[in-house]
Amino acid sequence: xxxxxxxxxxxxxxxxxxxxxxxxxxxxxxxxxxxxxxxxxxxxxxxxxxxxxxxxxxxxxxxxxxxxxxxxxxxxxxxxxxxxxxxxxxxxxxxxxxxxxxxxxxxxxxxxxxxxxxxxxxxxxxxxxxxxxxxxxxxxxxxxxxxxxxxxxxxxxxxxxxxxxxxxxxxxxxxxxxxxxxxxxxxxxxxxxxxxxxxxxxxxxxxxxxxxxxxxxxxxxxxxxxxxxxxxxxxxxxxxxxxxxxxxxxxxxxxxxxxxxxxxxxxxxxxxxxxxx
Numbered sequence: 001x002x003x004x005x006x007x008x009x010x011x012x013x014x015x016x017x018x019x020x021x022x023x024x025x026x027x028x029x030x031x032x033x034x035x036x037x038x039x040x041x042x043x044x045x046x047x048x049x050x051x052x053x054x055x056x057x058x059x060x061x062x063x064x065x066x067x068x069x070x071x072x073x074x075x076x077x078x079x080x081x082x083x084x085x086x087x088x089x090x091x092x093x094x095x096x097x098x099x100x101x102x103x104x105x106x107x108x109x110x111x112x113x114x115x116x117x118x119x120x121x122x123x124x125x126x127x128x129x130x131x132x133x134x135x136x137x138x139x140x141x142x143x144x145x146x147x148x149x150x151x152x153x154x155x156x157x158x159x160x161x162x163x164x165x166x167x168x169x170x171x172x173x174x175x176x177x178x179x180x181x182x183x184x185x186x187x188x189x190x191x192x193x194x195x196x197x198x199x200x201x202x203x204x205x206x207x208x209x210x211x212x213x214x215x216x217x218x219x220x221x222x223x224x225x226x227x228x229x230x231x232x233x234x235x236x237x238x239x240x241x242x243x244x245x246x247x248x249x250x251x252x253x254x255x256x257x258x259x260x261x262x263x264x265x266x267x268x269x270x271x272x273x274x275x276x277x
Contacts, residue, residue: 009035009036009037009038010037010038010157010158011037011038011040011143011154011155011156011157011158012028012037012038012039012040012156012157012158012159012160013040013042013144013146013154013156013158013159013160014039014040014041014042014160014162015042015134015137015146015159015160015161015162015163016041016042016043016051016161016162016163016164017041017042017043017045017047017048017049017050017051017129017162018043018049018050018051018052018053018054018162018164019049019051019053019054019110019111019114020051020162021041021043021048021051021160021162021163022041022048022049022051022114022115022118023072023114024160024162025039025041025048025118025121025127026072026114026117026118026121026127029118029121029126029127030121034126038128039121039126039127039128040127040128040129040130040154040156041127041128041129041130042130042132042133042134042146042148042154043129043130043131044131044132044133044149045131046131047111047115048114048115048118048122048129049111049112049113049114049115049118050108050111050114050115051111051164052164052165052188053107054107054108054110054111054114055108055111056107056108056188056213057108057190058190058213058216058217058220059106059220060213060216060217060219060220061106061107061108061213061216061217062096062104062105062106062107063104063105063107063110064104064209064212064237065240066098066102066103066104066240067080067081067084067102067103067104067105068080068081068102068103070110072113072114072117080110080113081103083113083116084103084105084109084113087116089105089109089112089113090103090105090109093105093106100242102240130148130154132148132149132150132152133148133149134146134147134148134149134163135147135148135149137159140155142157143155143156143157143158144156144157144159146159167186168185168186168187168188169185170185171205174205184196187210187211187213187214188213190217193214193217193218193221194221196218196221196223198221198222198223198224198225199224199225200223200225201225201226201227201228202218202223202225202226202227202228203228203229203230204227204228204229204230205229205230205231206229206230206231207229207230207231207234207235207236207237208231208237209237211229212237215227215229248269248272248273249265249266249269250265251265251266251269
């Protein structure tokens with residue numbers, strides 16, 4: 001039986017309380033008429049808005065785009081940057097200011113920003129936070145039954161899946177060394193990284209943004225020996241341009257709504273931009 005059958009507003013269940021789930025709950029709460037829906041976010045973490053990306057406790061993990069380009073509210077590009085100024089969240093963090101004046105706060109600060117805008121709705125019980133993981137979801141009539149990890153159930157009329165990817169798993173080629181004492185399989189296991197000696201040589205598998213997090217953590221821990229990062233292509237994440245550029249490329253008009261064609265169009269646009277310098 002759904003909430004509508006009982007004469008109440010529909011229940012909107014959101015699985016995952018990271019940025020995507022928290023933002024969905026926030027916009028539903030602020031845009032829907034009062035009492036129009038019961039908004040429930042199922043998230044095992046204590047706070048909403050952090051998720052995997054913004055819950056890191058390592059102060060060396062920072063956002064990788066300027067604060068002026070991150071926002072909870074579309075159309076208000078400086079929303080996060082304005083919040084930083086209003087709250088003084090980075091007054092004691094001189095490293096957050098880049099040479100060109102752009103702000104790169106610690107990632108957890110962005111999580112605090114998102115959480116701060118959900119708190120009034122949480123206090124007013126417009127949004128409910130259920131601290132649990134999800135075991136499974138079943139169809140039930142016109143709605144859903146969410147089975148929580150602790151055995152409880154939750155009935156919902158609408159379901160939003162905003163879950164992150166599962167915990168990191170070793171690639172099949174490395175499973176033969178899974179039991180090795182010196183292997184850190186989870187890159188966000190700060191205790192495992194802390195156990196690496198300052199003079200230990202380190203091999204990092206992968207050269208994307210996660211590898212940058214690992215290297216930043218090792219550097220903060222005082223590591224001073226050789227670090228080798230490898231990947232299939234050997235590409236590293238590119239730094240931001242020194243000077244701002246005008247947006248180029250059309251990724252909205254048809255047929256860009258096909259993911260494959262959009263990818264081709266993006267690659268063609270990048271090549272065209274390179275040719276133009």
